[in-house]
Amino acid sequence: MLRAVALPVMLLATAIITVAADPSARNKSDEPDAFDIEPAILKQNLAAELLPATGTPDAEVARLEKQLERAKRNADGAERLYKIGVLARVEVEQRLLRIVRTESDLAIARVTQAKEKIAEEEVRVAPGGNAKDELAAAKGTLAQLTEAAQVALAKRQRAELEAAEANVRRQQKLLKLGIGSESDVAGAQEKLAELRAQKN
Numbered sequence: 773m774l775r776a777v778a779l780p781v782m783l784l785a786t787a788i789i790t791v792a793a794d795p796s797a798r799n800k801s802d803e804p805d806a807f808d809i810e811p812a813i814l815k816q817n818l819a820a821e822l823l824p825a826t827g828t829p830d831a832e833v834a835r836l837e838k839q840l841e842r843a844k845r846n847a848d849g850a851e852r853l854y855k856i857g858v859l860a861r862v863e864v865e866q867r868l869l870r871i872v873r874t875e876s877d878l879a880i881a882r883v884t885q886a887k888e889k890i891a892e893e894e895v896r897v898a899p900g901g902n903a904k905d906e907l908a909a910a911k912g913t914l915a916q917l918t919e920a921a922q923v924a925l926a927k928r929q930r931a932e933l934e935a936a937e938a939n940v941r942r943q944q945k946l947l948k949l950g951i952g953s954e955s956d957v958a959g960a961q962e963k964l965a966e967l968r969a970q971k972n
Contacts, residue, residue, distance in 0.1 A: 829885035836878040876928040879921035936964040
């Protein structure tokens with residue numbers, strides 16, 4: 773009886789040892805190895821080829837547009853995250869302020885881009901080219917972009933001033949609670965005074 777049980781157990785043990793000793797049998801499967809497949813082309817890798825040369829107004833506008841999209845995505849769920857306690861109110865305010873700052877920078881970059889386009893059009897008109905209509909359209913666009921940049925700059929100054937006032941109030945509350953320091957309050961008041969001086 774013992775021999776009848778021992779023989780199948782020994783055969784099973786031998787089969788397990790044989791399979792365990794051959795590593796190639798384990799690695800062979802229907803799926804190819806990770807190195808057999810070429811990685812997928814990523815969208816962000818292609819975008820770098822399509823962007824204009826760095827240092828030009830076109831490149832600056834493209835960079836700021838991407839930065840603005842990123843800032844808007846970061847601020848999208850910030851209020852909800854604040855309500856559930858994941859983010860502090862300060863972080864929500866900073867994310868919203870980052871959007872306003874980037875919009876202002878983008879408006880200024882677009883004005884610079886429009887000025888460069890006008891300069892190109894003027895060069896084409898000078899030798900007798902018939903690009904006067906295009907030059908007039910570019911000047912009209914520049915006027916609109918300049919007005920938009922002024923509005924964005926005023927909005928930015930107002931937002932930065934409001935953020936500085938909120939920071940002063942926050943630092944004063946922290947000082948009353950014994951958590952903050954007088955130097956933090958003084959620094960916040962100094963920043964607020966500096967922003968008020970710039971506005972006037």
